Amino acid sequence: MLNQDKIQRIQELQASGIKNKALTREQLDLIYSNNWFNLWVPKELNGLEIPFLDGLNLLEELAYWDGGLAWTVTLCAGANMFAGFIDPQLAKLVWQDPKVCFGGSGRVGGKAELIDDNYVISGFWSYATGAPHLTHFTLNAEIVENGQVLKNDAGESVYYSFFVPREDVLVHYDWDTFGLECTASHSFSLDKIQVPKSHAFILDPAYKSSDSALFNIPFMPFAELTLLMNYTGMFRRFLDLIEKYYFEKSKDQVWAEKFSKSRFRQIDEIRSEFDTKVQVCKELAGKIWDDALLNKVGDEDVFAEVGRVSRELAKAIRMNVAELMPLLGIRAAQKENEMNIVIRNLFTASQHSLLNL
Numbered sequence: 049m050l051n052q053d054k055i056q057r058i059q060e061l062q063a064s065g066i067k068n069k070a071l072t073r074e075q076l077d078l079i080y081s082n083n084w085f086n087l088w089v090p091k092e093l094n095g096l097e098i099p100f101l102d103g104l105n106l107l108e109e110l111a112y113w114d115g116g117l118a119w120t121v122t123l124c125a126g127a128n129m130f131a132g133f134i135d136p137q138l139a140k141l142v143w144q145d146p147k148v149c150f151g152g153s154g155r156v157g158g159k160a161e162l163i164d165d166n167y168v169i170s171g172f173w174s175y176a177t178g179a180p181h182l183t184h185f186t187l188n189a190e191i192v193e194n195g196q197v198l199k200n201d202a203g204e205s206v207y208y209s210f211f212v213p214r215e216d217v218l219v220h221y222d223w224d225t226f227g228l229e230c231t232a233s234h235s236f237s238l239d240k241i242q243v244p245k246s247h248a249f250i251l252d253p254a255y256k257s258s259d260s261a262l263f264n265i266p267f268m269p270f271a272e273l274t275l276l277m278n279y280t281g282m283f284r285r286f287l288d289l290i291e292k293y294y295f296e297k298s299k300d301q302v303w304a305e306k307f308s309k310s311r312f313r314q315i316d317e318i319r320s321e322f323d324t325k326v327q328v329c330k331e332l333a334g335k336i337w338d339d340a341l342l343n344k345v346g347d348e349d350v351f352a353e354v355g356r357v358s359r360e361l362a363k364a365i366r367m368n369v370a371e372l373m374p375l376l377g378i379r380a381a382q383k384e385n386e387m388n389i390v391i392r393n394l395f396t397a398s399q400h401s402l403l404n405l
Contacts (some may be wrong), residue, residue, distance in 0.1 A: 112281040276358045280361070
């Protein structure tokens, strides 16, 4: 889905994003010019509104060439998807900015007290991917009314999602990881920030504000599948880099006679099992998309299977990387070598809860 010029540009800019510990202006310009942050935004808001399966394939391909850039596109595009759950007139105002970029945390990290027609929000949230270039931060907060935390019929705390303009947010520059450096996923906090009720939304197909089929997909399987495509794209690149390394090593007759057959056979077996599992995940994604096109929310059993299979695949990838790395020589431990970059990205991405068992 990417032409050679875009691939070359992505590769040329990867090192500068890592060094900068945030996407550079050139990387952001590439994203803006292709409108990738608006993959899942309705066309009437100048988004791409890309079909679900096409979007997954694009994210996988981006991750193949630069896992950090792809991770940022995935998380920010996933947050920009919230356009389909907020008031349409408000969304039109927000999306007048061609560089609009939402991002934040999916965890409940604070409280929002309803006072008249506004919410007053305080709290702390971790890991807002793309923090330096976000125009709005998204968060989940418990709802407080009349001094009490609101409860549902099951006795559980009620929470809403919110989006808050960047100028009202304090960013804590605490992202210092050994992989996915350019994602700049810093923490952030709010201290008694007042936002209108219209900035609250419920991330559920029952509360969608757009007729696009994309918003018939529940957010959990959507998030699981989009993150998984990052993981599979990075791992596919890792396998290809290993094969390239083995072909180079095979020029050494001693190495070739001793290792060539067993090493290539191992890679073939891993790739075959990997491709099979990826195909299962994409078939599940296809079922979800078919239901969404029919204006159906979908099958809970399929959603559960997505969660199970995606985590199994992520675990298999982690184990395979750990098994293969000691076979790759010191270059796999050198920070500027692409194999090492991919390894670091894979293990950093593995810390996300949706990629863990």
